[in-house]
Amino acid sequence: MNVSDFDLVIRGGTVVTGTDTFRADIGVVGETITVVGEALEPGGGRIIEADGLLVMPGGIDSHCHIEQLQPDGSEYEDSFGHASAACFAGGTTSVITFAAQFKGQRLGPVLAEYHRRAARGMVDYSFHQIINDPFDAVIEQDVPEVVAAGIRSLKVFLTYDDVRLDDRQYLRVLAAARRAGALVTVHAENYDAIAWLTEALLKAGMTAPKYHAWSRPTVIETEATHRAIALAELVDQPIQIFHVSGPEPAAEIARARARGVKVWGETCPQYLVLSAADMDRPGFEGAKFICSPAPRGPAESEGLWDAIRAGTIDNISSDHSGHSFSIPGRGKRAHGTDVDFTKIPNGVPGLAARLPIVFSEGVSKGRIDAQTFVRLTASNPAKLFGLAPRKGTIAPGSDADLVLWDPAKKVTITNRLMQHAIDYTPYEGLEVTGWPVMTIARGRVVMKDDVVTAAPGSARFLPREPYAFITPRGVFPNGFDAAAIMI
Ligand code: DUC
Ligand code: ZN
Ligand code: ZN
Numbered sequence: 001m002n003v004s005d006f007d008l009v010i011r012g013g014t015v016v017t018g019t020d021t022f023r024a025d026i027g028v029v030g031e032t033i034t035v036v037g038e039a040l041e042p043g044g045g046r047i048i049e050a051d052g053l054l055v056m057p058g059g060i061d062s063h064c065h066i067e068q069l070q071p072d073g074s075e076y077e078d079s080f081g082h083a084s085a086a087c088f089a090g091g092t093t094s095v096i097t098f099a100a101q102f103k104g105q106r107l108g109p110v111l112a113e114y115h116r117r118a119a120r121g122m123v124d125y126s127f128h129q130i131i132n133d134p135f136d137a138v139i140e141q142d143v144p145e146v147v148a149a150g151i152r153s154l155k156v157f158l159t160y161d162d163v164r165l166d167d168r169q170y171l172r173v174l175a176a177a178r179r180a181g182a183l184v185t186v187h188a189e190n191y192d193a194i195a196w197l198t199e200a201l202l203k204a205g206m207t208a209p210k211y212h213a214w215s216r217p218t219v220i221e222t223e224a225t226h227r228a229i230a231l232a233e234l235v236d237q238p239i240q241i242f243h244v245s246g247p248e249p250a251a252e253i254a255r256a257r258a259r260g261v262k263v264w265g266e267t268c269p270q271y272l273v274l275s276a277a278d279m280d281r282p283g284f285e286g287a288k289f290i291c292s293p294a295p296r297g298p299a300e301s302e303g304l305w306d307a308i309r310a311g312t313i314d315n316i317s318s319d320h321s322g323h324s325f326s327i328p329g330r331g332k333r334a335h336g337t338d339v340d341f342t343k344i345p346n347g348v349p350g351l352a353a354r355l356p357i358v359f360s361e362g363v364s365k366g367r368i369d370a371q372t373f374v375r376l377t378a379s380n381p382a383k384l385f386g387l388a389p390r391k392g393t394i395a396p397g398s399d400a401d402l403v404l405w406d407p408a409k410k411v412t413i414t415n416r417l418m419q420h421a422i423d424y425t426p427y428e429g430l431e432v433t434g435w436p437v438m439t440i441a442r443g444r445v446v447m448k449d450d451v452v453t454a455a456p457g458s459a460r461f462l463p464r465e466p467y468a469f470i471t472p473r474g475v476f477p478n479g480f481d482a483a484a485i486m487i
Pocket of ligand 1 (some may be wrong): 065187290291292293319321346347348
């Protein structure tokens with residue numbers, strides 16, 4: 001019997017971390033786990049009985065768009081408050097979202113604005129700094145300053161009008177990241193190929209939502225993935241490829257990793273359970289499923305599970321994008337419904353659905369074990385983005401971010417359960433086995449039985465210190481470090 005002044009003891013659960021599964025009690029003082037042991041007694045604090053439940057680290061969603069401004073002046077519709085509720089509903093306790101630079105902007109004021117927004121929420125947060133315009137002052141002054149302020153990841157788009165970088169600009173960002181000590185995350189699709197195919201589709205009158213997938217087949221993602229990795233290899237700069245949609249782009253990552261390149265791959269639930277056929281639903285319904293890369297099909301989803309088991313894909317984020325469906329003039333209907341697929345905003349909401357879908361499709365269906373689930377959804381993103389060991393594990397000294405999980409509970413996903421501000425979920429009607437019954441964020445119970453209780457403004461910024469995981473290898477194709485010379 002270990003009697004102590006715990007504020008909270010979680011008793012009798014099966015603790016699952018990224019490396020171990022064992023029965024233990026967890027003692028929490030304030031916001032922090034202090035003991036993982038046996039027969040803990042709180043000595044006056046609260047006891048939560050977790051018999052029959054899995055006790056796992058709170059999820060980390062390292063790719064989600066929240067209150068993010070768009071080049072056309074619109075905004076992703078979920079506020080940080082609503083997004084926080086959705087996170088807690090689905091067992092997620094930390095997010096890495098985005099601070100988006102547009103043409104001509106310096107990074108300091110951009111980052112300050114996103115800090116103001118995120119601080120109003122409840123979920124702990126960091127940002128990837130999006131670089132859309134790598135002009136001299138941004139590269140020379142702003143990137144080092146932003147990274148020193150704890151934002152240790154940059155994000156670039158290789159496609160999309162107004163935000164995409166050409167190869168020369170991408171090289172410049174890679175080199176700046178290398179000098180500053182940051183990871184680069186990449187949206188990898190071929191801009192010119194998409195533009196060319198899109199023009200042809202529109203000329204042929206092929207304008208319905210399903211042709212979104214035709215405008216960006218896998219090969220244009222595979223090519224851009226290859227190129228993103230090759231240029232990162234040239235600079236010797238670690239990168240993560242966002243939202244890998246199938247085994248072919250994943251194979252590019254696997255080949256590079258096999259020769260030692262520091263490249264990591266992420267996928268999202270939409271590539272595991274949705275398909276191009278969803279964009280062919282009647283009328284405007286297909287718009288609900290438009291996202292980029294486009295969902296492929298069951299064979300590609302199975303191929304992604306192979307890549308997950310092989311370790312090529314080691315992180316599953318939501319790519320949560322809040323575009324409402326039914327409100328005229330907003331979200332998916334921003335330009336009306338009688339429009340070609342290029343006028344429909346990209347992205348699907350998924351903060352709350354992420355963990356249940358990955359657990360159900362992965363663990364409950366026998367594709368992965370529970371430890372792999374924890375690695376994919378919490379401990380790997382924590383390591384890759386410099387949040388470990390504070391986040392992503394269950395150990396003395398770590399934040400008391402926990403999700404209590406009923407592995408047998410069967411739930412049919414509905415939009416009401418998602419608790420975001422968006423009026424639909426692309427996963428409506430999906431049956432899952434395994435569901436979060438309680439979420440604890442820094443020692444506070446923030447969700448119990450689908451009821452979220454957390455105070456607006458209780459979010460905390462997670463500054464990220466330099467960390468060894470993303471140290472470049474010091475290997476250049478011909479031994480010449482161009483990044484040290486080219487500003
Ligand atoms: N694709 C992105 O690259 N960003 C947000 C939404 C999407 O589908
Ligand atoms: Zn993207
Ligand atoms: Zn995204």
